[in-house]
Amino acid sequence: MTLKHFLFSALMLLSAGTAWADVEINETNFPDASFRNYLLSQDYGSDGKLTDEEIAGVTSINVSGTYFSPGTISSLKGIEFFTALEDLRCNDNQLNSLDVSGCTALTTLFCYNNQLTSLDVSKNTALTLLQCDNNQLTSLDVSKNTALTRLECYDNPLTSLDVSKNTALDTLSCGSNQLTSLDVSKNTALIYLDCFDNQLTSLDVSKNTALTGLECYSNQLTSLDVSKNTKLTSLKCQKNQLTSLDVSKNTALIELECYSNQLTSLDVSKNTALEILWCYNNQLTSLDLSKNTALKYLSCGDNQLTSLDLSKNTALIRLHCYSNQLTSLDVSGCTALTELWCYSNQLTSLDISGCTALTELRCYDNQLTSLDVSKNTVLTRLYCYQNRIKGAAMDALVASLPTVSNYTMRVVYYENEQNVMTTTQVAVAKAKGWEPMEYDGQYWVEYAGVDPSTEVNNVEAADADDSAPWYTINGVQLAEKPTAPGIYIHGGKKVVVK
Numbered sequence: 320m321t322l323k324h325f326l327f328s329a330l331m332l333l334s335a336g337t338a339w340a341d342v343e344i345n346e347t348n349f350p351d352a353s354f355r356n357y358l359l360s361q362d363y364g365s366d367g368k369l370t371d372e373e374i375a376g377v378t379s380i381n382v383s384g385t386y387f388s389p390g391t392i393s394s395l396k397g398i399e400f401f402t403a404l405e406d407l408r409c410n411d412n413q414l415n416s417l418d419v420s421g422c423t424a425l426t427t428l429f430c431y432n433n434q435l436t437s438l439d440v441s442k443n444t445a446l447t448l449l450q451c452d453n454n455q456l457t458s459l460d461v462s463k464n465t466a467l468t469r470l471e472c473y474d475n476p477l478t479s480l481d482v483s484k485n486t487a488l489d490t491l492s493c494g495s496n497q498l499t500s501l502d503v504s505k506n507t508a509l510i511y512l513d514c515f516d517n518q519l520t521s522l523d524v525s526k527n528t529a530l531t532g533l534e535c536y537s538n539q540l541t542s543l544d545v546s547k548n549t550k551l552t553s554l555k556c557q558k559n560q561l562t563s564l565d566v567s568k569n570t571a572l573i574e575l576e577c578y579s580n581q582l583t584s585l586d587v588s589k590n591t592a593l594e595i596l597w598c599y600n601n602q603l604t605s606l607d608l609s610k611n612t613a614l615k616y617l618s619c620g621d622n623q624l625t626s627l628d629l630s631k632n633t634a635l636i637r638l639h640c641y642s643n644q645l646t647s648l649d650v651s652g653c654t655a656l657t658e659l660w661c662y663s664n665q666l667t668s669l670d671i672s673g674c675t676a677l678t679e680l681r682c683y684d685n686q687l688t689s690l691d692v693s694k695n696t697v698l699t700r701l702y703c704y705q706n707r708i709k710g711a712a713m714d715a716l717v718a719s720l721p722t723v724s725n726y727t728m729r730v731v732y733y734e735n736e737q738n739v740m741t742t743t744q745v746a747v748a749k750a751k752g753w754e755p756m757e758y759d760g761q762y763w764v765e766y767a768g769v770d771p772s773t774e775v776n777n778v779e780a781a782d783a784d785d786s787a788p789w790y791t792i793n794g795v796q797l798a799e800k801p802t803a804p805g806i807y808i809h810g811g812k813k814v815v816v817k
């Protein structure tokens with residue numbers, strides 16, 4: 320053998336010896352005890368060391384706090400040994416740094432719910448799924464990750480995000496950051512976009528024609544054009560500054576949440592598949608729901624509606640139409656209704672006999688003089704204070720209560736109250752399992768009722784010329800004669816001021 324051949328053979332043997340060296344699962348190579356314990360618990364690490372063959376066979380590691388440990392891993396040093404790794408899940412731990420530069424085969428990385436302040440994925444060009452949400456990332460460069468189809472980076476303090484190179488993205492979730500702009504014009508494959516709770520003043524989704532879900536709520540948008548997004552089934556654009564919203568082209572919409580904007584009108588006549596409509600806290604004066612026969616959940620409270628026709632909405636399960644100017648409300652056809660909030664309107668009557676599935680009724684702050692709940696046999700919560708139910712009408716209400724077990728009936732408020740419930744009526748309600756409550760200005764407390772033997776006069780506030788002090792029903796002395804309607808104590812008697 321020549322010297323040249325000898326040296327070559329020796330070099331090859333040395334190289335082979337180095338390649339075949341085992342990786343010890345010890346504190347030096349893997350400083351974190353929880354990570355070491357995970358490796359030792361696997362078949363490939365049970366003998367306390369890792370061979371090249373074993374390392375090459377490890378394509379997936381799941382040390383997430385919800386799967387392996389109760390979030391105790393603070394370091395993944397040593398992960399660089401696993402060069403064949405394709406799937407790494409280390410979410411829900413205590414990591415403040417993560418080096419995956421050696422894991423160039425990675426296609427999936429879950430590192431959310433940690434304390435990462437930076438993340439370098441420039442070497443992970445095969446990544447298709449990256450979830451790094453709920454960390455402390457101030458920047459994120461995904462320009463080299465052109466294979467990404469799903470990116471979730473929400474709930475970080477990111478001030479900018481460039482996804483122009485990520486043309487394969489079908490899901491982008493970047494909500495709860497500090498973004499002032501977002502360009503998704505190159506992301507034509509997007510199916511779902513979530514950019515809520517940022518500082519966006521505009522959003523162009525005209526190129527994202529494949530979108531089925533868009534969540535852009537809690538921004539500063541003054542306009543939103545979704546006319547090109549005809550596949551949308553869910554649109555959540557609430558808590559912006561929208562003065563108008565055209566959804567006439569979005570005929571596939573099932574869910575529309577546009578509450579807390581500045582809308583003065585809303586046309587949903589083309590959205591016949593709509594099941595959920597939350598448009599409360601706007602400035603709507605009318606709302607036509609005659610075409611929305613599939614509607615199940617409607618919240619249109621805190622608007623300026625004077626009427627509401629629900630005759631075609633027989634599938635309604637939940638109806639919130641509170642704080643409007645309704646003088647009447649017909650829910651006779653809403654037989655599936657379980658929750659009705661119609662408080663703070665101008666209702667003088669309310670027929671809920673057809674709502675046999677009703678479990679919760681909030682009809683307080685109206686002008687009701689009677690209420691019958693005899694057909695509402697599964698009712699568990701009744702808020703009817705600040706109305707005008709008393710005497711025989713209160714007798715009838717109490718008599719109509721279904722027999723239950725310790726359910727709440729809020730019947731008296733500390734001001735502007737014209738309901739009168741006697742101790743006898745309270746006793747009847749309690750015997751049926753109801754707990755009548757009154758609000759004392761701070762808390763809802765058990766209500767004892769008015770003593771029926773005590774004289775109660777119906778007077779105008781101006782009629783009282785006695786110098787005796789006035790008190791609220793809870794014993795708080797007033798500075799002057801009350802003008803607000805309600806029950807007061809004056810001259811040792813309970814007085815109803817109209």
